[in-house]
Amino acid sequence: xxxxxxxxxxxxxxxGARYLTDGKHSGQEFYEQILKKRFESLLKANLKLxxxxxxxxxxxxxxxxxxxxxxxxxxxxxxxxxxxxxxxNEEPYLIDEIKEYINEATNDN
Amino acid sequence: MKLPTIIKFGLIFxxxxxxxxxxxxxxxxxxxxxxxxxxxxxxxxxxxxxxYIATALQNKIGSNxxxxxxxxxxxxxxxxxxxxxxxxxxxxSIPFNEVLALLKSTSSNISSLILLIKLCKIQTDCGFPExxxxxxxxxxxITNSPSISGSFVLSQSSKTSTLYLLKDLNNQLFKAIxxxxxxxHN
Numbered sequence: 001x002x003x004x005x006x007x008x009x010x011x012x013x014x015x016g017a018r019y020l021t022d023g024k025h026s027g028q029e030f031y032e033q034i035l036k037k038r039f040e041s042l043l044k045a046n047l048k049l050x051x052x053x054x055x056x057x058x059x060x061x062x063x064x065x066x067x068x069x070x071x072x073x074x075x076x077x078x079x080x081x082x083x084x085x086x087x088x089n090e091e092p093y094l095i096d097e098i099k100e101y102i103n104e105a106t107n108d109n
Numbered sequence: 110m111k112l113p114t115i116i117k118f119g120l121i122f123x124x125x126x127x128x129x130x131x132x133x134x135x136x137x138x139x140x141x142x143x144x145x146x147x148x149x150x151x152x153x154x155x156x157x158x159x160x161y162i163a164t165a166l167q168n169k170i171g172s173n174x175x176x177x178x179x180x181x182x183x184x185x186x187x188x189x190x191x192x193x194x195x196x197x198x199x200x201x202s203i204p205f206n207e208v209l210a211l212l213k214s215t216s217s218n219i220s221s222l223i224l225l226i227k228l229c230k231i232q233t234d235c236g237f238p239e240x241x242x243x244x245x246x247x248x249x250x251i252t253n254s255p256s257i258s259g260s261f262v263l264s265q266s267s268k269t270s271t272l273y274l275l276k277d278l279n280n281q282l283f284k285a286i287x288x289x290x291x292x293x294h295n
Contacts, residue, residue: 023256060209065253091216
């Protein structure tokens, strides 16, 4: 079973930069207010999270790195990869990019 | 009334022959009342070949030209978008949302172009996967930089690397245009 998280409708169509101090809709805000809580609760319920990246004006590298890199640091790259699925019809290359951030974040530890 | 091309050419040839016969004395040529079969076959084959070149081959060249023009137009679109990004980086003022949208559009245009090139069966050394990789690098350099008051602020080294990559991309896109234009469909 899976649950869908569509960033454009549940967070913002204009995701921002890395930190809260960088301005609105940052990666930190997305992680702390939405992604972490949702991932944690689904993990407990043994459900997978599908993240839909379409419908926004585009993603800054800093946003993706902060959100998914921190998810990987907190839960482990293997757990994150095994329990998430990404949808990106508009920018398919983003999926590989995010997986890189997930793996790099754990390697940095 | 519109006559088919072959009839038009036939008429012109026939009328030219009559006009020539009537107006000149035809001292140089002598007409024999015998027709050699080989010459007749030769004449028909040469005419047929001429007609084939003038119609079928010309149409094929024409349709390839349309495909090439379409691809060149798409490459120009990408070139223009990257030139806009370059202008922002050069000025040192890189508006957050505009540049993100521009880079998203560029990346998706490159992906579409790769599909179009496959569809048109053009095998060139344009190096679009390389162009896509470099565009991704440009995006990382710009959008991984800190953002202040709705603008990305690049360090001097990031700015230099980004401008170098953008110049390189500009050259590669120009080469791609030349490569598509000179591509020979066989």
